[in-house]
Amino acid sequence: xxxxxxxxxxxxxxxxxxxxxxxxxxxxxxxxxxxxxxxxxxxxxxxxxxxxxxxxxxxxxxxxxxxxxxxxxxxxxxxxxxxxxxxxxxxxxxxxxxxxxxxxxxxxxxxxxxxxxxxxxxxxxxxxxxxxxxx
Numbered sequence: 001x002x003x004x005x006x007x008x009x010x011x012x013x014x015x016x017x018x019x020x021x022x023x024x025x026x027x028x029x030x031x032x033x034x035x036x037x038x039x040x041x042x043x044x045x046x047x048x049x050x051x052x053x054x055x056x057x058x059x060x061x062x063x064x065x066x067x068x069x070x071x072x073x074x075x076x077x078x079x080x081x082x083x084x085x086x087x088x089x090x091x092x093x094x095x096x097x098x099x100x101x102x103x104x105x106x107x108x109x110x111x112x113x114x115x116x117x118x119x120x121x122x123x124x125x126x127x128x129x130x131x132x133x134x135x
Contacts, residue, residue: 002026002047023050027064076112077104080121087121088130099124 005026008018027050032038039046048060058067068075080103085092092100103120110116121127 001029001041019053023052023058024064026050027058027060030060072112073104073108076107076117077101080104080107080117083117084121084124084126087127090130096126099126 005018005022008014009022027048029041029046030037030039030048048063049057050059050063051057056067058064077100080100081092084096084100084103103117103124104112106120107113107116
């Protein structure tokens with residue numbers, strides 16, 4: 001698997017995305033298709049070490065968790081953008097980032113709890129002002 005993914009990272013057309021995505025996939029390789037943990041794949045020991053283009057490195061699912069927790073606010077902001085996109089039924093526009101920042105700032109007070117993020121989205125101006133699609 002590692003060798004096949006390397007082909008994408010050396011191809012300039014593919015590398016812009018694969019160099020950022022593949023490390024997370026490689027670190028999560030110890031999970032099988034239904035979420036069970038495994039140490040071998042096809043008789044081969046799984047190498048769950050990974051490095052990002054910025055030089056950050058981690059090993060396995062625990063390493064991914066620790067990496068994400070190092071930049072908790074950035075993770076929550078990305079999660080909020082994705083959830084808000086889904087809630088609005090449209091992509092985010094140039095006028096949406098202030099609402100995302102407000103949701104994240106408010107959720108920080110509640111230690112970024114899931115309910116505070118969801119409530120922030122529901123109470124946000126973009127969500128309150130969205131238009132329903134006509135059937």
